[in-house]
Amino acid sequence: MLSVAGLTRRFGDHLALDDVSFDVVPGRMTGFVGANGAGKTTTMRIILGVLGATAGEVRWQGGPLTQQVRQDFGYMPEERGLYPKMKIRDQLVFFGRLHGLDPVRAGERTDKLLERLSLAERSGDMLETLSLGNQQRVQIAAALVHEPIALVLDEPFSGLDPLAVDAMVDLLREEVSPEVPVLFSSHQLDLVERLCDDLVVLSRGKVVAAGPVSELAATSTATYRLVVDGDAGWLRDVPGIQVRDVAGGSALFDVTDAGREQQVLQEAMSRGSVIEFGPERVALSDVFREATR
Numbered sequence: 549m550l551s552v553a554g555l556t557r558r559f560g561d562h563l564a565l566d567d568v569s570f571d572v573v574p575g576r577m578t579g580f581v582g583a584n585g586a587g588k589t590t591t592m593r594i595i596l597g598v599l600g601a602t603a604g605e606v607r608w609q610g611g612p613l614t615q616q617v618r619q620d621f622g623y624m625p626e627e628r629g630l631y632p633k634m635k636i637r638d639q640l641v642f643f644g645r646l647h648g649l650d651p652v653r654a655g656e657r658t659d660k661l662l663e664r665l666s667l668a669e670r671s672g673d674m675l676e677t678l679s680l681g682n683q684q685r686v687q688i689a690a691a692l693v694h695e696p697i698a699l700v701l702d703e704p705f706s707g708l709d710p711l712a713v714d715a716m717v718d719l720l721r722e723e724v725s726p727e728v729p730v731l732f733s734s735h736q737l738d739l740v741e742r743l744c745d746d747l748v749v750l751s752r753g754k755v756v757a758a759g760p761v762s763e764l765a766a767t768s769t770a771t772y773r774l775v776v777d778g779d780a781g782w783l784r785d786v787p788g789i790q791v792r793d794v795a796g797g798s799a800l801f802d803v804t805d806a807g808r809e810q811q812v813l814q815e816a817m818s819r820g821s822v823i824e825f826g827p828e829r830v831a832l833s834d835v836f837r838e839a840t841r
């Protein structure tokens with residue numbers, strides 16, 4: 549397991565990270581979300597050892613993460629970092645060698661990945677001649693070429709169209725073995741909701757929510773839908789709930805006093821027929837908005 553424990557980072561007077569702790573569990577995709585400037589890239593850079601922490605540490609399998617172990621991590625940095633004028637195949641072999649693969653193995657892994665990405669025919673072309681989407685695929689191949697023991701991906705899907713995202717996700721699922729912890733940052737909440745098992749929400753340098761996506765959605769403010777055959781406007785006068793929307797007999801409301809929804813149901817039944825009543829599924833964007841408020 550990969551863990552960050554009490555990470556704090558100052559840039560002059562600015563506290564970019566304030567006692568950040570979370571785990572990235574093997575075999576589960578962990579999404580890392582937060583507004584611009586929340587501290588995601590700073591955290592990822594510290595995990596990869598590109599940047600030092602003011603306090604706290606990164607842990608691997610229960611002990612401090614060493615530089616030698618980091619060598620086996622895969623990283624896709626926000627600023628990318630491939631060489632535009634270098635041939636694609638040479639570049640991937642180079643990254644494989646940098647992570648300790650022998651030349652034969654680096655070549656084999658490169659060819660397999662290029663084949664898998666349908667880029668084998670372009671292997672002798674310079675990176676800059678590829679479309680941006682294809683350059684991003686090569687970038688992810690560079691993070692995967694040495695069969696990393698952990699993966700840290702900074703905005704790996706930004707700028708990709710939905711088909712390219714799916715292709716990238718398929719590649720990750722195929723190439724990443726179950727014992728590998730995967731942390732990726734993203735601004736695309738719908739994508740994070742679809743892909744992630746776990747979620748860490750950062751706001752102004754602090755972790756404001758962390759855990760399985762399903763539990764985070766469940767613990768957020770309970771929102772209920774009520775549909776009756778008459779007018780549901782009376783809901784506005786019920787204490788302990790906050791009405792979000794009423795249109796004729798259809799209403800959406802948040803329960804602010806736990807248990808009030810039962811009272812609402814009884815009241816609705818005493819007034820006429822209840823067509824629909826139950827919790828509304830909470831979208832991740834609502835969890836995010838609530839956590840970072």
Ligand SMILES: Nc1ncnc2c1ncn2[C@@H]1O[C@H](COP(=O)(O)OP(=O)(O)OP(=O)(O)O)[C@@H](O)[C@H]1O
Pocket residue numbers: 559562564582583584585586587588589590591
């Ligand atoms: N080298 C640096 N020197 C000074 N301040 C920095 C440096 N790197 C980051 N910061 C500041 O630290 C804060 C966190 O930045 P960071 O890039 O980690 O956020 P982020 O969550 O990755 O944002 P984004 O989603 O926009 O990439 C910001 O206020 C940023 O301006």
